[in-house]
Amino acid sequence: MAWQTEEFGASHEGIVGAVLADGSEPKPVYLDTGSGGEGHQTSEWWAYTGRWGRPKAAGHRAACACGWRGQTYPIDWDQLEPGDGRLDDLDVADAYDDWADHIDTVSRQTVPLPDDLTETLTRLRKQLARLTDQAPVAALRAVGELERLARAVGHEAACATEADELSPKPSARASASARTLSARCCSATSCTARTTHGTSFTEPSRRVLLRFPERVRQRALACTR
Structure with missing residues (x-):
């Protein structure tokens, strides 16, 4: 799920991105929808479960389309086993707050209106x-x-x-x-x-x-x- 503001739109779109154990950011993965379409790529944390040949995320963080990255927060996979369908249980509120703070900073740096x-x-x-x-x-x-x-x-x-x-x-x-x-x-x-x-x-x-x-x-x- 992506976050956007009306003012900045896709130029500062935010997501909850994945972070690997070595602190690096994995490459986007291709999702095949199976409907005959082209599918799409994603860099969101939930796509990196270690299954289907994909790396397993050790942490998550806010990631903005402009290149900004937020603080990394650990993922406890014992509480989020993919087979149990509980990926939505991850609390990403801190990542969202980091992205919101980033947007506030960007907004303050733009030309202010009278x-x-x-x-x-x-x-x-x-x-x-x-x-x-x-x-x-x-x-x-x-x-x-x-x-x-x-x-x-x-x-x-x-x-x-x-x-x-x-x-x-x-x-x-x-x-x-x-x-x-x-x-x-x-x-x-x-x-x-x-x-x-x-x-x-x-x-x-x-x-x-x-x-x-x-x-x-x-x-x-x-x-x-």
């Missing part, structure tokens, strides 16, 4: 939630307006970020944050889907729109023209 803007975004989120309950078509129109605003501002911010990177002494951390933000903004400006009526929606709002009956979708499309 307090007044944070308050505005919080109020906007609440207003949109109420509007979704009271007038979902109006909420869709509001989302469309916000997406157009985000694309316009995101493009300008991405260009300004690239210009800032040409300054004489950008810090390594600032440069990395700038590249990440620029990539996100550029991605947001290009991720649009064209409806059959010619109105441009980004992918998230298009998925929301498709949940409504045809009559409601037609009204929403008319509102955004």
Whole structure:
């Protein structure tokens, strides 16, 4: 089971990884689902039981997609015999807490938002939630307006970020944050889907729109023209 935050997504996805007796981290193992699909790889601790030619984990720790690793905690296999189906009994709360602390550290190192803007975004989120309950078509129109605003501002911010990177002494951390933000903004400006009526929606709002009956979708499309 992986952990993610809304802010960082897959870039800081966390899992409970395995640690071998010598302190090293085993290679990912391939899981064959047996359904004719391609299967998938995992590095989660429960895959390393010592069976089927796989190494046996001596400990577990939080592992983040960015490369960060947490403290190692021992695994008592006497209490977790795989044949008894009790792998879920392992307490991974400490590993999760370590990953959560890591996310807090990452969040503090990112560019902070001004307090007044944070308050505005919080109020906007609440207003949109109420509007979704009271007038979902109006909420869709509001989302469309916000997406157009985000694309316009995101493009300008991405260009300004690239210009800032040409300054004489950008810090390594600032440069990395700038590249990440620029990539996100550029991605947001290009991720649009064209409806059959010619109105441009980004992918998230298009998925929301498709949940409504045809009559409601037609009204929403008319509102955004």
